[in-house]
Amino acid sequence: MPIFDSFSAFIRPALVGTAALLLGLAASCTYSHGDPAPECDVANETITYARVISPIFDAHCRECHNTADANVKGAGYDFSNYQGINQYYSPTRMLGCIKRLPGYPPMPQNRDKLSDCDIQRIEAWIAAGKPNN
Template identity: 35%
Template sequence: MKKYILGLLLSGTCLFSGCYYDVESELYPKDPNQTCDTLNVGYQARIEPIIKSNCVACHTGSGAGGNVSLDSYQGVRDATINRNLYGAVSHTSNKPMPQGGNKLPDCDINAIKKWIDNGHPQ
């Protein structure tokens, strides 16, 4: 009988511990002292990594999604002038991007806006 109860307790422990899941924001909360740097936002240092991480998979070359190629400085610059890149990534346009994905972090969106407002510096 003792073996049965011990087995039952061990099974219950394994069962309940198997339901645990991690929530990234709870494990790694944002540092309240960390700020979003938008003072000197240049294409190569700040914007290109955002675009490569979130956009280039679909928006590359001649077969780019929506005929918007974002694999070069010129392509990204043109998208801000002609196709409202900012509206897409901030989810304020009729075609929010990334398509079917979550909105980019506010810091990245603010950096893109600052880059556009500053005249698209390299």
């Protein structure tokens, strides 16, 4: 019995360590850890301000274009809500800025350009009449 006890005492921690290592490796195989992004399928998405566009603006625009900072950082444009976007910004100007076309200030300023997929979503939203919900 003593040989079995010492063998068991050695093998058990090794098995637990191996299992933990394998679980850690399996958990690292996700999109957030570098796998390719899912394919952009704008044509089959339901794109509304509330579901798709507002989160894009949260992530990329509202740092400057919000109620508190619009006059200081956002050139007077407050995009904190649906009404603000419709009131202040023309679709031509918005697309010119986010696409970084000549003659338009590149947006977001001092940050990476929006993904092609997010730009396509904004274009599709505008083309659909800018639905809110």
